[in-house]
Amino acid sequence: MTDELKITAYRCKKCGRIHYPFHDRCLDCLERDFEEIKPEGDAKLLAFTEIYNLPWGFDVRTLKIGVVEFSNHIKAMGQIQIDDFNKLKTGMKLKTFWEPVRVQAGEDVFGLVLR
Amino acid sequence: MRQVAIIGAGMIPFGRRDEDSLLDMLAYASLNALDDAGMGKKGVDAVYVANMGAGILQHQTSVASALVDRLSLIPAAADAVENGPASGASAIKNGVLAVASGYYDYVLVAGGEKMREIVGWKATDFVATMTHPEVEYPYGVTLPGMAGMFTRLYMEKYNLTRDQLIAVAIKNQKMGALNPYAHVEMIITREGIVDDPDSVVNNPMAADPLHLYDMCPVSDGAAAVVLCSLEMAKKISKKPPVLVAGFGQATDTHTLQERDDPTDLKAVTLASNQAFEMAKLTPKDVDFAELHDAFTILEIAESEHAGFFKKGEGGKAVEKGETSLGGKFPINMSGGLKARGHPVGATGVAQVVDVVFQLRHELGKDRQVKGAKTGFTLNFGGFGNNVVAFVLRRAE
Ligand SMILES: [Zn+2]
Numbered sequence: 252m253t254d255e256l257k258i259t260a261y262r263c264k265k266c267g268r269i270h271y272p273f274h275d276r277c278l279d280c281l282e283r284d285f286e287e288i289k290p291e292g293d294a295k296l297l298a299f300t301e302i303y304n305l306p307w308g309f310d311v312r313t314l315k316i317g318v319v320e321f322s323n324h325i326k327a328m329g330q331i332q333i334d335d336f337n338k339l340k341t342g343m344k345l346k347t348f349w350e351p352v353r354v355q356a357g358e359d360v361f362g363l364v365l366r
Numbered sequence: 367m368r369q370v371a372i373i374g375a376g377m378i379p380f381g382r383r384d385e386d387s388l389l390d391m392l393a394y395a396s397l398n399a400l401d402d403a404g405m406g407k408k409g410v411d412a413v414y415v416a417n418m419g420a421g422i423l424q425h426q427t428s429v430a431s432a433l434v435d436r437l438s439l440i441p442a443a444a445d446a447v448e449n450g451p452a453s454g455a456s457a458i459k460n461g462v463l464a465v466a467s468g469y470y471d472y473v474l475v476a477g478g479e480k481m482r483e484i485v486g487w488k489a490t491d492f493v494a495t496m497t498h499p500e501v502e503y504p505y506g507v508t509l510p511g512m513a514g515m516f517t518r519l520y521m522e523k524y525n526l527t528r529d530q531l532i533a534v535a536i537k538n539q540k541m542g543a544l545n546p547y548a549h550v551e552m553i554i555t556r557e558g559i560v561d562d563p564d565s566v567v568n569n570p571m572a573a574d575p576l577h578l579y580d581m582c583p584v585s586d587g588a589a590a591v592v593l594c595s596l597e598m599a600k601k602i603s604k605k606p607p608v609l610v611a612g613f614g615q616a617t618d619t620h621t622l623q624e625r626d627d628p629t630d631l632k633a634v635t636l637a638s639n640q641a642f643e644m645a646k647l648t649p650k651d652v653d654f655a656e657l658h659d660a661f662t663i664l665e666i667a668e669s670e671h672a673g674f675f676k677k678g679e680g681g682k683a684v685e686k687g688e689t690s691l692g693g694k695f696p697i698n699m700s701g702g703l704k705a706r707g708h709p710v711g712a713t714g715v716a717q718v719v720d721v722v723f724q725l726r727h728e729l730g731k732d733r734q735v736k737g738a739k740t741g742f743t744l745n746f747g748g749f750g751n752n753v754v755a756f757v758l759r760r761a762e
Pocket of ligand 1: 265266267268277279281282
């Protein structure tokens, strides 16, 4: 399932630090050589919220947003789609999907969806 | 480097100012500061204008050139400074450096923002444009959303409570009600926003676990200061000059997720430490502070990261009244962003203006920190990825 996620992270070839999003130089050692890596394994919920005042481009009442960490330590933000917000707990595992997350200029924008 | 002083400070009431354009507001605040400095018809060498959103919100650019024109300060040098919600303090820092270097003698710094003429979702979207364009913004995350995630982590790590957040809101709105420049002049009570059954309606969830009353309002407003060397200030100023004793600025990763500990606001600590080092002072030497409480959580987290309280103690201090007027370390006696309002480009300048009023002992008994000699400001950009701090002292 994680193969379908269009997330590319960058592991520093010198010190191993993982970057997502891209940086031109490693945050730790300033080297410029990176290996592209993909998310692997489970997504563990690190932080989350439910937003009630939404910006432009969303046709829903609220948005649940979370940051997850994959087994290979890539951290990424995504939209959480779960009926009961109160069921969310820090550290829980969520399933990951690559689906539309908003509409911009009439087009679907795809991103990380968590369930 | 020359020591730099603030000889003039002015602002206009924040709030909804439909009748005024952005340039009107910047001009009024600037004239207040120039008059306060007793500049008369004397010109300045340079003008720095702090503004985040005129290009998006008013479809107007080059606001600094427009302001010197309005004020007939031509041919003064003029630059606009955009550093998100920390634009105000960034602009003052640039002005201070210019005077300190000896290159310019008199500098005007004005900050302003006009945010109320657009509908709410557009304002929310405008502020969200400072999130990462690829890995954050597309998901619809807003600054309140970032603050909500941060708050839950802070609660889990430091046992911060909702009651402590509520205490910040109540304190700051109480002070705002006493400040003629504040946007929000309504006193709130715990009964009204928490205990009353209607509180689910009047204080709804905004970005879990933060509620509406944990947020600052969206405001129009402007503020300005006039800078010159301390030596000159002592000769010409009729009011006690305020010395820019120290300043600091630091950055951090764009996204929260790339920070080793997302509850650690490293840029706040670094910027504050730089300011204290330059001033040769410690947090213990400071009498009061104006902190960037765009969300109640930030007042508490900043008070800890700047070194005024130990981690996990800032919330308790608010509850015990230690950060209220008469407490051992008053915070946001202006009402803070929570009540003064948050026209983003104006905020960092307004914080300094409020500290100048305090250090000149000009406020009424209900807001004046008794015998205030040293104040501190912290202007917080992005979600802590660009932070500017000042230590200001009454020059005797
Ligand atoms: Zn590296």
